[in-house]
Amino acid sequence: MTDVTMRIWRGDASGGEFVDYEVAPNEGEVVLDIVHRIQATVAPDLACRWNCKAGKCGSCSAEVNGRPRLMCMTRMQDLPAGPVTLTPMKTFPIIRDLVTDVSFNYVMAEKVPAFLPPPMPEGGYRMFQKDVERGQEFRKCIECFLCQDVCHVIRDHEDNKANYAGPRFFIRYAELEMHPLDTNDRRELVYEEMGLGYCNITKCCTEVCPEHIHITDNAIIPLKERVVDAQFDPVAWLGRKIRRKTKRSAAEGAVQPSP
Amino acid sequence: MTDYEQHDYDVLIIGAGGAGLRAAIEAEQRGLKVGIVTKSLLGKAHTVMAEGGIAAAMGNVYPEDNWKVHFRDTMRGGKMLNNYRMAELHAKESPERVLELEQWGALFDRTKDGKILQRDFGGHRYARLAHVGDRTGLELIRTLQQKVVSMGTDVFMECKVLQLVHDADGRVAGCVAYWRATGEFVTFRAKAVIVATGGTGRSWMFTTNSWEGTGDGHAMCLWAGAQLIDMECIQFHPTGMVWPLSVRGLLVTESVRGDGGVLRNAEGKRFMFDYVADMFRAETADSEEEADKWYDDHSAGRRPPELLPRDEVARAINTEVKAGRGTAHGGVFLDIASRRSPEFIKRRLPSMYHQFMELAGVDITREPMEIGPTCHYIMGGVKVDADSAATRTAGLFAAGEVAAGLHGANRLGGNSLSDLLVFGRRAGVGAADYIESRQGDSEFDTGEVDRAIHEALDPFERATGENPYDVQHDLQEMMQADVGIIRTASEIDEAIVQLESLSDRVKHLSVKGGRAYNPGWNLATDLPAMLSVCKCVAIGARERKESRGGHTREDFPKADAHYGSINFAHSSDTGTWDGPITTEESPLLAIPDEFRALLEEAT
Numbered sequence: 118m119t120d121v122t123m124r125i126w127r128g129d130a131s132g133g134e135f136v137d138y139e140v141a142p143n144e145g146e147v148v149l150d151i152v153h154r155i156q157a158t159v160a161p162d163l164a165c166r167w168n169c170k171a172g173k174c175g176s177c178s179a180e181v182n183g184r185p186r187l188m189c190m191t192r193m194q195d196l197p198a199g200p201v202t203l204t205p206m207k208t209f210p211i212i213r214d215l216v217t218d219v220s221f222n223y224v225m226a227e228k229v230p231a232f233l234p235p236p237m238p239e240g241g242y243r244m245f246q247k248d249v250e251r252g253q254e255f256r257k258c259i260e261c262f263l264c265q266d267v268c269h270v271i272r273d274h275e276d277n278k279a280n281y282a283g284p285r286f287f288i289r290y291a292e293l294e295m296h297p298l299d300t301n302d303r304r305e306l307v308y309e310e311m312g313l314g315y316c317n318i319t320k321c322c323t324e325v326c327p328e329h330i331h332i333t334d335n336a337i338i339p340l341k342e343r344v345v346d347a348q349f350d351p352v353a354w355l356g357r358k359i360r361r362k363t364k365r366s367a368a369e370g371a372v373q374p375s376p
Numbered sequence: 377m378t379d380y381e382q383h384d385y386d387v388l389i390i391g392a393g394g395a396g397l398r399a400a401i402e403a404e405q406r407g408l409k410v411g412i413v414t415k416s417l418l419g420k421a422h423t424v425m426a427e428g429g430i431a432a433a434m435g436n437v438y439p440e441d442n443w444k445v446h447f448r449d450t451m452r453g454g455k456m457l458n459n460y461r462m463a464e465l466h467a468k469e470s471p472e473r474v475l476e477l478e479q480w481g482a483l484f485d486r487t488k489d490g491k492i493l494q495r496d497f498g499g500h501r502y503a504r505l506a507h508v509g510d511r512t513g514l515e516l517i518r519t520l521q522q523k524v525v526s527m528g529t530d531v532f533m534e535c536k537v538l539q540l541v542h543d544a545d546g547r548v549a550g551c552v553a554y555w556r557a558t559g560e561f562v563t564f565r566a567k568a569v570i571v572a573t574g575g576t577g578r579s580w581m582f583t584t585n586s587w588e589g590t591g592d593g594h595a596m597c598l599w600a601g602a603q604l605i606d607m608e609c610i611q612f613h614p615t616g617m618v619w620p621l622s623v624r625g626l627l628v629t630e631s632v633r634g635d636g637g638v639l640r641n642a643e644g645k646r647f648m649f650d651y652v653a654d655m656f657r658a659e660t661a662d663s664e665e666e667a668d669k670w671y672d673d674h675s676a677g678r679r680p681p682e683l684l685p686r687d688e689v690a691r692a693i694n695t696e697v698k699a700g701r702g703t704a705h706g707g708v709f710l711d712i713a714s715r716r717s718p719e720f721i722k723r724r725l726p727s728m729y730h731q732f733m734e735l736a737g738v739d740i741t742r743e744p745m746e747i748g749p750t751c752h753y754i755m756g757g758v759k760v761d762a763d764s765a766a767t768r769t770a771g772l773f774a775a776g777e778v779a780a781g782l783h784g785a786n787r788l789g790g791n792s793l794s795d796l797l798v799f800g801r802r803a804g805v806g807a808a809d810y811i812e813s814r815q816g817d818s819e820f821d822t823g824e825v826d827r828a829i830h831e832a833l834d835p836f837e838r839a840t841g842e843n844p845y846d847v848q849h850d851l852q853e854m855m856q857a858d859v860g861i862i863r864t865a866s867e868i869d870e871a872i873v874q875l876e877s878l879s880d881r882v883k884h885l886s887v888k889g890g891r892a893y894n895p896g897w898n899l900a901t902d903l904p905a906m907l908s909v910c911k912c913v914a915i916g917a918r919e920r921k922e923s924r925g926g927h928t929r930e931d932f933p934k935a936d937a938h939y940g941s942i943n944f945a946h947s948s949d950t951g952t953w954d955g956p957i958t959t960e961e962s963p964l965l966a967i968p969d970e971f972r973a974l975l976e977e978a979t
Contacts, residue, residue, distance in 0.1 A: 129892065144734065145620020157845035161896025162889025166417075167588040171626050171731065173514065174420045190734055212557050213893040223418065223533075231526035232481035241434075241475045243490035253508060256483060256515060262417055288842040296481065 121193065122200035123151055123165070129213045135202070136160075142193040148203065149177055149188040152215070164214035172327060175261030181214050183371045185263040185325045206266040221271075222262050225282045229289055230306065234298040243327045248297045255292035255336060258285060264322035264332060270315045281312035284322035284332050291336035294343060308344045314336070380552075380561040380799055380825070385530075387807045388550060388566035390537050390593060393421035394513075394796030395776025395803070396572035397520035398473075402804025403570075404527045408811065411564060412529060413553060415536040415588060419521045422586055423573050423796065426513025427629035427727065428497055429505025430797070431790030432470035436491040438502035438674065443467040444974050445501050450791060452655065452691075453499040453927040453977055454683045454755070454784020456940060457606065459968045461762035462782040466791070466798050474506045482519040484508055495788060496634040499685040501659070502674065510629050510727045516793055535562065537592065538828045540569060540600040540772065543818030546772035548600055552825045554832065556898060559891020561829050563822055568771050568807035571597055571758065572693045572800065575777040576909050580751035581856035582614060582625035593778040595905030597758045598912070599951045602767035602774070605943040605962065606756035607909070608916030609785045609926040610859045614639075614689035616750025618707035623735045625750040628710065628728060630659035630789040632745075633682045635724050636671055637712035639693065640744070641701040646707075648681035651692035657683055684701040687786040687925050690749040695863055697748065707748035713741055744831075747846040748902070753792065755783040755926055756916065759945060764806030765799055775803035780943075785925025835900045841886030844899040851878055851906060859914055864930040875914060879907050879954050904953035912946040915959050919944050 123138045149167055156163050167177040170189045178187040182202055195200075209217035225329050234242070264284035265271065271278050282290070292309045293299050307313045320333045330336075387403040389396045392414035403410045414421065429822075433446040446467035451458050474492065478484070485493040490885050496503045508515040524531070534556040540564070543549035545718050550565040573593025577585030615628040641647050660681050661667035667680035682689065693708050702708055710762045712721055717740035722729050725740070732738040732745060757780035758767055765773045777797050783791060835841070858871035882904060887897045916927075921931050922936035945962040949955055967975075 143621060146622040147735070150622045155851070156895055157843075161843065161845060161887070161899075162894045164893040164895060168416055168420045168588060169425050170586065171425065172734070172789075173511075173727070174424050174586070175422050177418065180575075193733070216557075218557075219417070226522075226525055228524075229525075232522070234479055237475065237479050240477050241491065244483075244486055245490050246486040247573075249486060252483050256508070256518060257511065258518075259424075259514065293481075296483070298478075349770075366827050 123155065124200045124202040125155070125214070126204045127163070127214050128211070130211050131270045133211075137200070138240055146193050147189055148181055148186075148191045148193065148201070151193065152188060152203070164212070164216045166216045173259060175259035176267065178206055179264050180206060185266045187237055187263070187327050190327055206262070208266045208268070208272045209262075219262055219276055222260070222265060222285065225286045228282070228291070228311075230285065230301050230303055232293060232296065232299055233301040235300065243299060244297045251295045251335070252292045254330055255288040258288060259328060260285065261327060263325045263327065267321045267325045269319070269321065270312070277312065277315065280310065281315055282307070284316070284337065286311065287313060287316070287340060288330060288332055288336040291340045295339060304344045304347045307340065308348060313341060313344060380563055382828070383411060383562070383564045385409050385564060385566045386811055387411075387566045387568050387570060387804075389572060390530065390551065391421070391572035391574060391776070391778075392416075392418055393423040393572060393574055393776060394516055394520060394793060396798035397517070397524050398797050398800030399570045399572060399775060399804040400524055400529050400720045401520065401527065401638060401808070401809055402801045404529055406804070406808040408808055410529050411566070412524070413532045413535050413537055415534065415556070416591075418531050419517055421711065422588055423513045423517045423793070425584065425586070425596045425627065426516070426793055427510040427615045427627065428631045428634065429495055429507030429512045429790050430470070430474055430516065430793040430935070431497070431500060431504050431788065432474045432506055432794055433467060433502075433504060434471045434474065434494065434506070437735070441502040441504060446470075446504065447971070448974050449500050450782070450788060451784065453788040455935065456784060456975075457609070457924060457943070457964070458784030459688070459762055459781030459965050460971055461957040461965060462799070464971065465477060465762060465802070466782055469798045470794035473801065477516065477519050480519050480523040482515055484515070494911060495631060496671075496683065497630055498633065498683045498689065499791045500790065503549070503792040505634075507631070509723075510631050510725050512736065512793065516562055516796075536898065536901060537596065537831055539824070540596050541824045542600065542821050544821070545816070545818070546601070546770065547818060548769055549818040549820055551596070552828045557893055559894065559897070559915055563820070563825055565818070567814055567818070568773060569766070569810045570773040570775060570803045570807055571778055572774070572803070573778050574756045576906070577751045577753070578904050579851055579855050579910050580860070581852040582616065583751040584616060584625060584627040585621045585751070589748060590902040590906050591909035592902065592905045593774065595908040595953065597767060597769075597778070598908060598946065598948045599953065600772060601769040601947075601951070602772060603945045603947050604757060604912050605737065605780045605945045606785070606882055606916070607912040607946060608920050608944070609755035610751060610913065611686055611753040611755060611787055611926045612690045612749040613752035613822060614686055614693055614749055615710055615747040617701075617736065618748045619705040619744050620736060626731070627750070627752070628745060628747050629725070630686070632710055632712050632725060632728060635712065636715045637710050638680070638682055638715065639689070640709045640711055641696045642703050642708070643701055647696055647701075648684070651688065651695070652681050653688060654682065654908065655971060656688070660684065662968055671861065672736065685786055685788060690861060691928060693749055705746055707746045709744035710747045711744035713743055717971050753777065753787055755785060755787055756780045756913070761806075762973070763802065764809065765803035766806050767970055771801045773807050774800040775897075785927060785965065832901050835887040835897065838884065838886040841884040842881045844885050844887065844903060847878060847881050847885065847903060848899060848906070851910065854878070855910060859910075859917055862928050862930050863917050865918070868914055871914045872911070872918065875911050882900050882907055908953045911957055915946065915957060916944045
C-alpha cells in the first residue's frame with residue numbers, strides 16, 4: 118500500500134491538536150498495527166489503550182474517521198483513500214491522546230443489583246439451551262464501551278450521565294431479566310434510576326457493536342416492554358403483584374450471595 | 377524520599393485475571409479487607425482470550441469420566457513432571473468450581489437434559505470442557521468480575537506494580553506501583569500478597585499473549601525470595617494464525633480440532649498419523665476411518681491424532697514445515713470447512729469465524745485456515761505449596777499461570793481455566809489462614825520502595841539512549857530464534873550471552889515525554905522483569921539435557937529418567953533484576969503408589 122497520513126489527536130484534558138504521521142501499511146495491517154509502529158519509531162509516548170489485539174478484550178476503542186471502532190479490528194485496506202483521522206472516544210473525559218477515562222462504566226456496573234439465584238440443587242442447576250441463549254447473546258459483550266460512546270443521550274448531554282446507564286448496561290439488565298435462574302426484580306430501578314426511558318431507539322449502539330449484539334431489538338425494546346407492563350398497564354400491574362409474590366417467595370428461599 | 381500515596385489491606389492481590397479474582401472472592405468471604413491491583417482495566421486480563429473451555433470431570437457427556445481419569449490425563453500430558461498433589465486437587469475440585477460459577481450468573485452451553493455441555497479437547501480422554509461457544513474465558517472473567525463488584529472489593533485499575541516490599545522480618549508486606557494515568561507512585565501495605573499476574577509470552581516474537589504477558593509476577597516473586605521452577609517448559613500452541621503477518625501468532629482455538637477439524641500439509645495429507653509417540657499409541661486411532669468414528673461415539677474408535685497433547689502436535693507441524701511440506705506462508709492447513717456444515721461451524725466457533733473473516737478475509741466455512749505454532753503459555757513459574765499456594769517466602773502466595781507444578785512439562789488445553797479457579801480459591805484460603813496465624817506488625821521497608829522508584833525513573837534522566845521498543849523487539853527476535861520450539865546447546869549458549877548484552881541496553885534506556893500514560897516508559901519498566909525471566913528460561917533450557925513436553929532439544933531428542941525426576945529451581949542471589957541467578961536440581965514430589973497405579977492403568 119502507498120503511504121497514508123495518520124492524523125492522530127494528541128493532547129490531554131487541557132487541550133490538544135492533530136499531529137500527522139506518514140506511514141506505509143503492510144498487507145492486512147489494522148489501525149492498531151499502525152499506532153504501534155508510530156510508537157516504536159517516532160512517538161514512543163503516544164498513549165493508546167490495548168490488550169489482546171484480537172477483538173476479544175474491548176480495550177482499543179477509538180474513533181476512526183469519526184466512527185467508533187476497535188482499532189484492532191479495523192483493517193487499513195478497508196478505509197477510504199486519504200488521511201485517516203484517529204480521535205479518542207468523545208463521550209468520556211480525556212486522559213491522554215487516544216486514552217479516555219471510562220470509569221463512568223465501572224460506576225454503572227456497581228449499581229447493578231447482583232444476580233440472585235435459588236439455592237443450587239445437588240449436581241447443579243438444570244437449564245435448557247434455548248433458555249440460556251438469550252442471555253448468552255448479551256454476555257458476548259466485550260465491554261469496549263463503543264455503544265456508550267455513540268449513544269447521543271450521553272454523547273451530547275454530559276448532565277444525563279448521572280441518570281443513564283447506557284446501552285451496555287441495558288443489555289446487562291436485560292440479560293439478568295431474562296436469566297432463567299434470577300429472582301431479583303430490577304424493572305423499577307432500570308426505569309426510574311437508570312434512564313431506560315431516555316433511549317429513543319435510534320439503534321446507533323447496535324450499529325457500532327463489534328460483537329454484533331442486537332442491543333436495541335433483543336435487549337432494549339424487550340426491556341422497555343417489560344418495564345411498561347410493570348409500570349403502566351393495570352392488568353399487568355395486578356399480574357405483577359402476583360408474579361412478584363412468586364419472585365419474592367423464590368428470593369426468600371434463595372441463599373443471599375455473600376457477603 | 378519520594379512522596380507517594382499509601383493503601384492498607386489484609387490481602388493484596390496483584391492481577392485481575394481468573395486466578396486473582398477467584399482468590400479475591402475467597403478472601404472477601406473470609407471477612408478480610410481485600411484489594412486488587414491490575415495493570416489494565418478490570419475485565420481485560422488475558423483470561424478473556426481463553427476460548428475452548430474449563431476442564432472438569434463432571435461426567436455430563438460421558439458418565440464414566442471422573443477425577444481419576446482427569447488426574448491421569450493431566451499427568452501424562454505433563455510428561456510426569458507435574459506436582460502430583462496439585463494435579464490431584466485440580467482434578468478433584470474443578471467440577472465444584474465450575475458449578476459455583478453458575479451460582480454467580482454464568483451461562484454455559486447445555487446438554488439436551490439441561491446440564492452443562494462438555495466438549496472434546498487434546499489429551500483429555502473424555503469430552504470434559506465446560507464451555508460457552510468459543511468464548512469461555514470471557515464468560516469466566518465476566519462472571520468473576522461481576523461477583524467481585526457485587527462484593528464491593530476495591531479494584532485499582534491501570535496500576536503497574538514494580539516490585540514487592542518486605543518487612544523487617546523478611547516477610548512480604550506489600551508492593552510499590554505507579555498509576556499509568558498519571559505516573560504517580562503508590563504503595564500498598566498488606567499482611568499477605570497473592571501474585572496472580574499470568575504469563576510471559578510477550579518475550580517471544582510470535583505469541584498469543586497480549587502486551588500484559590511480560591512476566592512481572594514471575595520476576596517480582598524471584599526478586600522477593602521465591603523460587604522459579606520448570607521455566608524451560610514453554611507451550612507453543614500448535615494453531616496460531618500465520619497470515620497476514622500483522623496477526624501472526626493469534627490464537628486459533630483447539631476447539632476447531634475438538635469439533636472435527638483436521639490438519640493437512642500442502643500436499644493435502646492428513647499427516648498427524650505419522651507422529652503418534654509410543655506413549656499415546658494405544659489410545660490413538662491409526663486410520664482416518666477409525667478416527668472419524670470417534671467424534672460421535674468414543675467407544676467406536678480411538679482418538680484422532682489431531683487431539684494429541686499440544687506439544688506433540690506443535691512439533692509435528694514444525695517438522696512438516698521444515699521438510700518443505702508447509703503452506704506458502706510457512707504453516708499447515710487446519711480444515712474444518714470440508715468436514716462440518718457452515719451452520720455447525722458458525723454455532724460452535726463464532727469467534728473463529730469472525731476472526732478469520734475480519735482479519736484475514738478467510739471464510740472458514742468454505743476454506744481451510746493456515747496455521748502454525750505460536751508461543752502461548754509457560755508451564756514454569758513460582759514454586760508453591762500445592763494445598764495453600766504459599767511460596768517459600770512468608771506472606772507471598774501465587775496462583776494461575778504465574779505458579780508452576782500443575783501442568784508439568786506440558787499443559788492440556790482447558791486445564792488453565794480450571795487451574796485459575798481451583799488454585800485461585802486455594803490461594804485465597806492459604807492467605808487467609810496465614811493471616812490468622814501471623815504475629816506482629818510489619819514495618820514496611822521504605823528503602824526498597826525508594827530504590828524501586830528511583831530505578832523506574834532512571835530512563836527519564838538520560839537524554840539519549842536505548843529505545844525500549846527496540847530492546848523489546850530484539851529480545852523477542854532472539855528468544856524466538858534461540859529459545860523457541862526446538863532448542864540446541866549452541867543456540868541456548870548464544871541466547872545467554874545475548875541476554876547479558878540486552879541487560880546492558882536496559883541499563884541505558886532513555887524515555888521521551890512525561891510520566892502520564894506514557895507507553896514507552898511503561899515498557900521500560902516491564903523490561904527488567906522480561907530479562908530476569910528470560911534468563912531463567914534460558915538457563916533451564918541449557919540444563920535440561922533431554923526433550924520433554926514444552927522443552928525440545930535437538931541435541932537430546934529423548935526423555936531421560938534422571939531429568940524426569942527433578943525440576944530446575946532458580947533463585948535470585950541479590951534480589952535485583954540484573955543480579956546473578958542460582959539454579960539447582962530440586963526433586964519432584966514423590967508419587968504415592970495408589971496414584972502411580974492410576975497413571976499406569978490401561979486405556
